[in-house]
Amino acid sequence: MLHWKIDVRVWSRRVVAWGIAMAAVGASALLAAQAPQQPFEKFTAESGESLPAEPLVIGAYAFVWVALVVYVFMLWRRIGRVEQELADVTARLAKRQ
Amino acid sequence: MRVANRLVPVLLVIAALMYARAPFMVDAAPIESTMGLVQKIFYFHVPSAMMTFLAAFVCGIGSAVYLWRRSKTADAVAVAGAELAVVFGLIVMVTGPLWARKAWGVWWPWGDVRLTMTLVMWMVFVAYLLLRRFGGPGSEILASAVGVFGTALVPFVYVSVNYWRTIHPSTDVVSTLPPEMAWPFRWAIVAFLALFTALLTARIRLETNRVALEEAYVALED
Numbered sequence: 001m002l003h004w005k006i007d008v009r010v011w012s013r014r015v016v017a018w019g020i021a022m023a024a025v026g027a028s029a030l031l032a033a034q035a036p037q038q039p040f041e042k043f044t045a046e047s048g049e050s051l052p053a054e055p056l057v058i059g060a061y062a063f064v065w066v067a068l069v070v071y072v073f074m075l076w077r078r079i080g081r082v083e084q085e086l087a088d089v090t091a092r093l094a095k096r097q
Numbered sequence: 098m099r100v101a102n103r104l105v106p107v108l109l110v111i112a113a114l115m116y117a118r119a120p121f122m123v124d125a126a127p128i129e130s131t132m133g134l135v136q137k138i139f140y141f142h143v144p145s146a147m148m149t150f151l152a153a154f155v156c157g158i159g160s161a162v163y164l165w166r167r168s169k170t171a172d173a174v175a176v177a178g179a180e181l182a183v184v185f186g187l188i189v190m191v192t193g194p195l196w197a198r199k200a201w202g203v204w205w206p207w208g209d210v211r212l213t214m215t216l217v218m219w220m221v222f223v224a225y226l227l228l229r230r231f232g233g234p235g236s237e238i239l240a241s242a243v244g245v246f247g248t249a250l251v252p253f254v255y256v257s258v259n260y261w262r263t264i265h266p267s268t269d270v271v272s273t274l275p276p277e278m279a280w281p282f283r284w285a286i287v288a289f290l291a292l293f294t295a296l297l298t299a300r301i302r303l304e305t306n307r308v309a310l311e312e313a314y315v316a317l318e319d
Contacts, residue, residue, distance in 0.1 A: 011231050011233065014231060015227075015231050018227060018231075029207075051198070051199055053133055053134035053135040053199050054134065056135055056138070056195045056196070056198060056199050057134060057135060057137050057138055057195075059195055060138045060141065060142070060191070060192040060195045060196065061120065061138075061141060063188070063191050063192065063195075064141050064145070064188055064192065065116070067184070067187065067188055067191075068116075068184075068188075068292065071184050071296070072109070072296070075296065075299055075300060075303065076299075078303055079299060079302060079303045079306070082303060082306045082307050082310055083306055085310055086306055086309055086310045086313060089310060089313040089314060089317060090313055092317060093313060093316055093317055096317075
């Protein structure tokens, strides 16, 4: 059973934690962007044209399918859970009246 | 809405069949002369971006109607649109760097306007969902304003490749595709549209039931 009363302290801590995490991500991205660039880089297989395209293409398509299947699955579970709970609460309301 | 809910399984089956066929069509499409094989990410990357824009517009229109009329249906539509903008936006921002790593030699060029603006727009919709989840009572009004601002970014993201310095391909690419590339691309767009419609309908249904559940709990406590 879900609790629908909001504990302001708990949620405010979570919001602050989220804010700190997002700020940390932003700051690290900014620092990475401002880091001094190396004028010359040693040639490696990964930096040249020899980087294979197949794993990137397969990875991209696999990610799309996995992300969409996971989202569809999660959405259906949420719909089922909420509808079940709604039916229970509605039945309790009808019984009380 | 009941008819739309009945259409969801049909649309999901159509989308699944089209997604299953898509790789064969993409494989048969010609290899692009400059970028080579990695350009084939385009066939899922661009339709995902289109769905992100569409979801953002759905959220923006729903939010604007909610701010104007306080319609619960419009609010449910806005929430559904925001969530789909985040899901499809995530796909865009994962498939894009995979393409960029081979084509440009970097995963994410931070100086590129298109990429940075897309990230900012995506984060606005993440902020919308966080507001709805943790904002407490009354946050739907503030979230609606955030949704409208997020949607206002869409035209800027779209035209950014034509007006600002960027290495991202311009918007002309789609309209000038040769027929052998255009056919699998259109196929992918229809597959994404079918899935998008099914997911949007299902998510609106979830949000409507969630609000009804909250009201039922309030009635039970009174």
